[in-house]
Amino acid sequence: MARPRTHDEALRLKLLDRAGELIAADGPKALSLRKLAADAGTSTTAVYSLFGSKPDLVNALYTEGFRRFGARMAGTPLTGDAVEDLVALGSAYRASALADPNLYGIMFTKSVPGFEPNEDAEELARETLKPLERIIRRAIADGVFVDVPPETIAVGCWAIVHGLVSLELTGNLPEEFDVTGAYEAALRANASGWLRPQNSGSIPS
Amino acid sequence: MARPRTHDEALRLKLLDRAGELIAADGPKALSLRKLAADAGTSTTAVYSLFGSKPDLVNALYTEGFRRFGARMAGTPLTGDAVEDLVALGSAYRASALADPNLYGIMFTKSVPGFEPNEDAEELARETLKPLERIIRRAIADGVFVDVPPETIAVGCWAIVHGLVSLELTGNLPEEFDVTGAYEAALRANASGWLRPQNSGSIPS
DNA sequence: CGCAAAAAATAACAGCGTTCCGATACGCTG
């Protein structure tokens, strides 16, 4: 009845892969549909038939980014000590960002101007923060953390890791700064701030 | 000797003003030199003779943003209580961001793709964080905060306010979330985490 | 075998930042 499609799943993956490379190498600005299509040996139309538009292509990258990010978070070994576990999750968060800074920009800092994630992608993104919530809920239930809404603490934890990573990636940290050390100290200080008074005896040096 | 210039300081201010409005209204993506020039009743060449390029124009916006931001920070009344003063500065930071979110994006989240602030602008930006450093240095000297490099604490404080504000501006906070309350609680928890043990008795509820 | 339909590639469109170039309008000089 018609011509069989060659814009298949393989090409879709190839384009996604190459798009990731382009962004990782030279930032979101360097991702051009024309260059992308030329690199993949096809035409710009392929992107439109496979993804719909450039924002939709970015949405696919966003989703893939959160898949990897979620795997890192869910795969972080936990000890049961809430403060240490929050530090560990924060370190995984940072490692994920440093592994592909430009992908991180797409995921967390709206670095591609016209792009907004769709509902599915946002749901996936929210899902990746579940390990964080679990730790906090348990710590509150066990009386280790103060009894405030868990969202409050979760947002605070997310904020400090996101803030630290953003500052690091945008080059806003001082020269000759022990990033890893300061990062862990800041995470520990932040987490310790939510300890109930009788548990707050141990403060980092 | 030659034709007198009509691309003068007044036009420069007019362009900057209008550029700020365009960005504030529809985001950095909506700032087009052609539209800007047309709105100001001049030609695109004017922008190039007055600023040099689009990134240079954005640099002027960046500088103006940090001038206002610095005034807010320096004008925040302080009490001498380190934790409360850090909360106050953090609230001023948030107020500044909410007053013009898109300007905040230019200043702190590299929301204009090709733009990098020049050396003068970066120096001005660093200067605005001086009040933060002063508070921290005194708190360490007074034995209120633990004896770590002040940069470590400063970065931690900057990170949490930047992280919280970023999450708020990108719409990543939960629905029906008491932002102001959670913001202050998180700031207080973070600052409290740097208290020396004997001073850490009072934790927010 | 030819025809219709589906898919892919090419070309076109509108917009962008930037640069070039001809037109313009002034101050100095003769």
Add this chain to the structure above:
DNA sequence: CAGCGTATCGGAACGCTGTTATTTTTTGCG
């Protein structure tokens, strides 16, 4: 006062972008 030199300006042009329309190609079925 006329005319020239020159600094300045505005419009047009260049190369790029994302997107859309059009044309070409390819295929299975009657």
